[in-house]
Amino acid sequence: MHYLLSFSPTALPPLFSFSFYYVLWEPMGDGKRVISLADSHVVLWDLQESSTKATISSSATLEGKGQLKFTSGKWSPHHNCTQLATANDTAIRGWDLRSMSQIYCIENAHGQLVRDLDFNPNKQYYLASCGDDCKVKFWDVRHTNEPVKTLEEHSH
Secondary structure, three states, X not given: OOOEEXXXXXXXXXXXXXXXXXXXXXOOOOXXXXXXXXXXXXXXXXXXXXXXXXXXXXXXXXXXXXXXXXXXXXXXXXXXXXXXXXXXXXXXXXXXOOOOEEEEEEOOOOOOOEEEEEEOOOOOOEEEEEEOOOOEEEEEOOEOOXXXXXXXXXXX
């Protein structure tokens, strides 16, 4: 089945100025929920069975100084799939999808741009990240003041 992602004009600022960077399927469940990261917006979509259109369930906007854009995101397979981690510039942010509010922020997680991140499927609070600083860092999202471990094996 093909889906058309359509925005409600009152839900978000004008759509056609957005650039979609990531689409993330819900890791568990029936495949009816998708998250998209568009510039500085997190959008939770509901894929309705009886329609070929998707509707917005909820959304949030990344706020701060400058032109903020997401560079990566991952849906946590833990906590009943209610959490999302995103990267923008050198920061990593956690989101509660039920309230679309930020639940943690790791400012300066990397010395340069955070390129990717992922949750450990076996440890619910562990997150790995990598950045343009050639480091891989492992985080416990309950204690974000410093990484649990840092790997610096690679350099250019």
